Amino acid sequence: MISGDMNRKRFFGMEKVKSAIAAHNGTTILSTGISGDDARMALAAVEAGARMLEPNHPALALARGHKGVKTMHDAEALRHEIHMDEMVKVVSGVRNVVGPDIFITVGVPGSFTEVLPTPFTEEDAFRLSRAGADGIHTHKSTIEDLADVVSVAHKYGLLIDAYVAHPSDRHLFGIPAETPEEVAEVARQMEAVGVDLIGLMTGMSYEGVAAGEIAPVVKARLEALLSAVTVPTLAEGGINASNYKAFIGTGVNILVVGTAIDDMARQAVKEAVNIFTHR
Numbered sequence: 252m253i254s255g256d257m258n259r260k261r262f263f264g265m266e267k268v269k270s271a272i273a274a275h276n277g278t279t280i281l282s283t284g285i286s287g288d289d290a291r292m293a294l295a296a297v298e299a300g301a302r303m304l305e306p307n308h309p310a311l312a313l314a315r316g317h318k319g320v321k322t323m324h325d326a327e328a329l330r331h332e333i334h335m336d337e338m339v340k341v342v343s344g345v346r347n348v349v350g351p352d353i354f355i356t357v358g359v360p361g362s363f364t365e366v367l368p369t370p371f372t373e374e375d376a377f378r379l380s381r382a383g384a385d386g387i388h389t390h391k392s393t394i395e396d397l398a399d400v401v402s403v404a405h406k407y408g409l410l411i412d413a414y415v416a417h418p419s420d421r422h423l424f425g426i427p428a429e430t431p432e433e434v435a436e437v438a439r440q441m442e443a444v445g446v447d448l449i450g451l452m453t454g455m456s457y458e459g460v461a462a463g464e465i466a467p468v469v470k471a472r473l474e475a476l477l478s479a480v481t482v483p484t485l486a487e488g489g490i491n492a493s494n495y496k497a498f499i500g501t502g503v504n505i506l507v508v509g510t511a512i513d514d515m516a517r518q519a520v521k522e523a524v525n526i527f528t529h530r
Contacts, residue, residue, distance in 0.1 A: 346383030
């Protein structure tokens with residue numbers, strides 16, 4: 252009954268993505284973490300030039316101190332406990348302050364490979380779409396599960412961004428593929444089931460990368476992804492102020508940055524409070 256409307260919504264969502272990429276000469280930023288889950292920080296990110304934002308349930312668990320978590324790694328183990336109601340509220344709040352032209356993709360219970368069985372339902376997709384989401388940020392670890400999420404999301408006008416992971420990553424944030432050849436094959440399968448944006452989990456936050464460099468193994472995997480698909484591409488994991496420039500010119504369209512922004516924001520708060528407490 253509303254398939255035409257939802258196809259139209261997806262079209263305009265992709266136009267936002269393309270516009271963001273074009274505005275930053277082929278490689279833009281998707282600002283996540285504190286700048287996705289806090290409407291004040293989201294607005295600050297947009298005022299600084301970000302045109303893509305990502306609220307997600309592990310970041311919200313960390314922001315709320317859910318069960319005392321203090322690190323994102325700890326929050327990952329409890330992310331499925333964040334209720335969908337909370338994510339709908341976050342999306343609505345961020346949309347209200349950043350306006351209609353900013354692309355918002357959202358990670359929610361059921362869109363990741365969760366610790367406990369957590370469905371992503373049509374009602375979830377409908378509510379998120381109505382709240383102002385343009386897409387679903389997905390870290391499913393099998394093509395079958397990913398295809399199911401794509402089907403539900405597309406029905407309600409939501410794009411899907413999904414990722415290729417490495418089997419040895421600390422957290423399984425996508426479909427595992429070890430060699431560059433496997434990365435390319437998995438990426439092609441993802442595009443075939445309708446994924447709208449395909450990313451590579453670089454693993455950089457776990458392996459460590461010298462300032463200004465991309466590890467050779469990561470670079471080979473990224474090149475394999477870029478050569479295999481026609482949809483917009485992303486890189487996520489450990490991208491920071493020291494190494495982000497290494498991605499410029501590689502052909503990747505979107506850099507997902509969260510922890511680096513979180514760290515800078517925390518440091519800014521410390522410095523501000525220090526002014527008032529150390530007279």
